Amino acid sequence: MASTACYHTLGSIQGQGYDGKTGLLSRLGSLPVKTVSKGVNIEMRLLTRGSCYPRSLKLCVVRASSSHSSVADPVRIPSNSNSSDSQKKSSEASLILIRHGESLWNEKNLFTGCVDVPLTQKGVEEAIEAGKRISNIPIDTIFTSSLIRAQMTAMLAMTQHRRKKVPIIMHNESKQAQKWSQIYSEETNKQSIPVITAWQLNERMYGELQGLNKQETADRFGKDKVHEWRRSYDIPPPNGESLEMCAERAVAYFREQIVPQLLTGKNVMIAAHGNSLRSIIMYLDKLTSQEVISLELSTGIPMLYIFKDGKFIRRGSPVGPSEAGVYAYTRRLALYRQKLDEMFQ
Amino acid sequence: MASMACHHALSSIQTQGLQNKVGSFSGKIVSKGSMIDMGLLSRAICYSVRRNLFTVHASSSSPVANPIQIPSNGESKDFRKKSDETALILIRHGESLWNEKNLFTGCVDVPLTQKGVEEAIEAGKRISNIPIDMIYTSSLIRAQMTAMLAMTQHRRKKVPIIKHNESEQAWKWSQIHSEETKKQSIPVITSWQLNERMYGELQGLNKQETADRFGKEKVQEWRRSYDIPPPDGESLEMCADRAVAYFKEQIVPQLLTGKNVMIAAHGNSLRSIIMYLDKLTSQEVISLELSTGIPMLYIFKDGKFFRRGSPTGPSEAGVYAYTRSLALYRQKLDEMFH
Numbered sequence: 001m002a003s004t005a006c007y008h009t010l011g012s013i014q015g016q017g018y019d020g021k022t023g024l025l026s027r028l029g030s031l032p033v034k035t036v037s038k039g040v041n042i043e044m045r046l047l048t049r050g051s052c053y054p055r056s057l058k059l060c061v062v063r064a065s066s067s068h069s070s071v072a073d074p075v076r077i078p079s080n081s082n083s084s085d086s087q088k089k090s091s092e093a094s095l096i097l098i099r100h101g102e103s104l105w106n107e108k109n110l111f112t113g114c115v116d117v118p119l120t121q122k123g124v125e126e127a128i129e130a131g132k133r134i135s136n137i138p139i140d141t142i143f144t145s146s147l148i149r150a151q152m153t154a155m156l157a158m159t160q161h162r163r164k165k166v167p168i169i170m171h172n173e174s175k176q177a178q179k180w181s182q183i184y185s186e187e188t189n190k191q192s193i194p195v196i197t198a199w200q201l202n203e204r205m206y207g208e209l210q211g212l213n214k215q216e217t218a219d220r221f222g223k224d225k226v227h228e229w230r231r232s233y234d235i236p237p238p239n240g241e242s243l244e245m246c247a248e249r250a251v252a253y254f255r256e257q258i259v260p261q262l263l264t265g266k267n268v269m270i271a272a273h274g275n276s277l278r279s280i281i282m283y284l285d286k287l288t289s290q291e292v293i294s295l296e297l298s299t300g301i302p303m304l305y306i307f308k309d310g311k312f313i314r315r316g317s318p319v320g321p322s323e324a325g326v327y328a329y330t331r332r333l334a335l336y337r338q339k340l341d342e343m344f345q
Numbered sequence: 346m347a348s349m350a351c352h353h354a355l356s357s358i359q360t361q362g363l364q365n366k367v368g369s370f371s372g373k374i375v376s377k378g379s380m381i382d383m384g385l386l387s388r389a390i391c392y393s394v395r396r397n398l399f400t401v402h403a404s405s406s407s408p409v410a411n412p413i414q415i416p417s418n419g420e421s422k423d424f425r426k427k428s429d430e431t432a433l434i435l436i437r438h439g440e441s442l443w444n445e446k447n448l449f450t451g452c453v454d455v456p457l458t459q460k461g462v463e464e465a466i467e468a469g470k471r472i473s474n475i476p477i478d479m480i481y482t483s484s485l486i487r488a489q490m491t492a493m494l495a496m497t498q499h500r501r502k503k504v505p506i507i508k509h510n511e512s513e514q515a516w517k518w519s520q521i522h523s524e525e526t527k528k529q530s531i532p533v534i535t536s537w538q539l540n541e542r543m544y545g546e547l548q549g550l551n552k553q554e555t556a557d558r559f560g561k562e563k564v565q566e567w568r569r570s571y572d573i574p575p576p577d578g579e580s581l582e583m584c585a586d587r588a589v590a591y592f593k594e595q596i597v598p599q600l601l602t603g604k605n606v607m608i609a610a611h612g613n614s615l616r617s618i619i620m621y622l623d624k625l626t627s628q629e630v631i632s633l634e635l636s637t638g639i640p641m642l643y644i645f646k647d648g649k650f651f652r653r654g655s656p657t658g659p660s661e662a663g664v665y666a667y668t669r670s671l672a673l674y675r676q677k678l679d680e681m682f683h
Contacts, residue, residue: 104504104505105504108504110523110526113518114518114519115506115519115520115521116506116507116508116509116519116533117504117505117506118493118496118497118504118505118507119493119497120497121466121497121498124462124494124497128459146509146515147507148489148493148507151486152490152493155456155457155486155490156462158456159456159457159458159459159462160459166442166443166446166455167442167455167456168453168454168455169454169456169485169486170454171454171484173511176537177484177537180451180452180537180540180543181452181453181454182453182548183453183548183549184546184547184548184549184550185448185549185550185551185554187554188448188549188550188551189549195454199514199515199518202518205518207522208522209522210520210521210522211521211522211523211526211527212522212523212526213523213526216523216525
């Protein structure tokens with residue numbers, strides 16, 4: 001069903017805008033529009049309502065279009081509550097979202113939440129694979145949660161990046177920590193990508209479920225209660241967060257700390273968790289609470305958004321370098337990739 | 346020179362404590378007829394010179410290389426009751442992105458390269474059969490990643506869990522609510538006291554820049570001296586002060602209660618600890634070079650540290666064991682997985 005909707009929108013995409021109030025008539029299978037290269041097979045990951053993200057479809061290319069038609073009810077970001085300000089900044093910035101891969105408790109099927117559990121070997125490989133997919137996309141700042149599985153995912157992914165800038169984790173936990181982590185070379189600073197860790201990007205805190213397996217939770221609380229906590233938007237488990245509470249602190253952080261970066265033209269990557277990322281996507285794509293509950297994000301598959309003129313345009317998931325063809329989502333990204341090719345030939 | 350001392354020591358090992366610190370290694374080798382690959386701590390040469398040694402008869406303990414007597418409650422009798430033996434593993438992290446670029450790193454939080462990732466996994470294979478109950482790392486990601494990557498290889502399959510104490514909320518949010526799960530967890534404690542030596546105004550500079558800014562001799566002096574710090578930075582002595590203090594106050598008590606500990610840290614913080622364990626002089630510690638990614642094993646028994654070299658990887662022939670208790674542990678793992 002998603003695929004039919006997808007092909008259908010593909011054909012009608014050129015000049016059409018979307019109604020800001022009602023958004024797309026059907027959110028299923030909405031696609032980004034601006035594909036630049038001709039004659040190339042593009043594998044797209046779709047954000048769908050009722051099924052697991054992503055579903056891959058092979059699509060034939062759309063003619064290059066210069067239209068600025070926005071897709072999927074993009075969010076308008078006011079800056080200084082004066083929208084003309086943001087209009088002056090017509091710079092385009094990339095926003096990459098990566099959900100970390102398999103952790104040691106995923107493997108054991110335990111409720112993890114904010115317990116700081118590391119990646120399995122599989123999770124390590126997923127991170128490296130994800131890195132290959134974004135190796136040609138510019139990144140100026142990285143945000144992660146305060147949990148090692150997200151931080152490792154970011155650092156492992158960046159080992160694959162072609163630009164070879166060095167991620168440096170910022171330390172602010174104490175005056176000494178800040179002082180001790182100072183860099184004394186301007187040149188080196190320029191070749192660095194600041195990495196900011198924030199608890200607000202942590203996984204949803206699962207309270208008294210943390211560390212329990214499915215059986216233990218059923219025994220302790222009853223199957224229906226547990227099901228309710230998992231499926232509802234606003235009912236928290238004992239001493240834990242509801243999805244709504246998680247979304248509040250994640251989206252607030254995104255708006256206060258990350259959007260300003262994007263507004264200054266910085267390309268940003270966020271490496272985080274299922275619930276904190278779907279909260280942000282809920283904000284970017286203006287999803288309802290029902291829609292966000294059924295949103296499943298694949299692990300290790302990065303999601304790309306373009307931020308332009310104060311709007312977020314969903315761009316699906318970048319193709320890995322082993323897949324045939326050159327891809328570019330915007331002209332600017334195509335030029336960036338070209339520069340990298342020139343640097344390394 | 347080290348090899349001669351080594352072979353010499355081998356034949357005289359049974360009852361004699363070693364006078365000569367060079368090439369000293371432990372006497373307790375249990376299995377007969379198998380090749381044991383030992384990393385040797387030598388004064389002037391790189392740590393982990395490989396030697397294929399033939400076995401030594403099993404012998405009951407003789408302390409080696411001036412082991413340190415750990416006083417507890419100022420009463421040496423107390424810890425002799427605890428005749429438990431515990432393992433202490435030290436791992437220095439592998440290549441970081443600034444190692445690759447030849448920049449002074451210090452406490453700048455730079456991650457591992459792909460090579461550093463592979464080194465960590467290799468190191469993990471070497472310690473996959475050694476019991477670990479607690480892990481200590483620095484507050485820098487390259488050491489933390491090294492520990493977590495190494496543990497993906499561990500056969501016992503306990504789960505390392507990083508402890509969070511930076512705030513009341515951080516502590517509360519990271520609570521585990523299942524006793525069974527807790528038993529299958531290995532607490533990981535991060536601390537800045539295990540950080541690399543802080544290099545002050547050299548941090549981020551390359552060799553040329555430092556020479557231009559400070560002059561080649563000054564830089565050489567800072568790198569080679571024990572107690573002269575670079576501007577706004579730490580001397581090796583200052584680094585050792587805080588690392589060893591932390592080791593004595595936080596880590597030794599764990600060993601005393603019978604916990605097997607792994608420390609994943611950095612060149613200078615680890616050599617500081619080794620200086621303490623092996624009672625090296627400041628001259629000796631300056632020339633001590635630790636291999637990256639090659640774990641070092643010590644046995645803590647009766648309040649004393651016994652250096653056990655470096656565990657061999659599983660691809661190397663033969664069964665290895667450094668003490669009877671480690672041999673039994675490995676046997677248990679084999680039984681679990683067959």
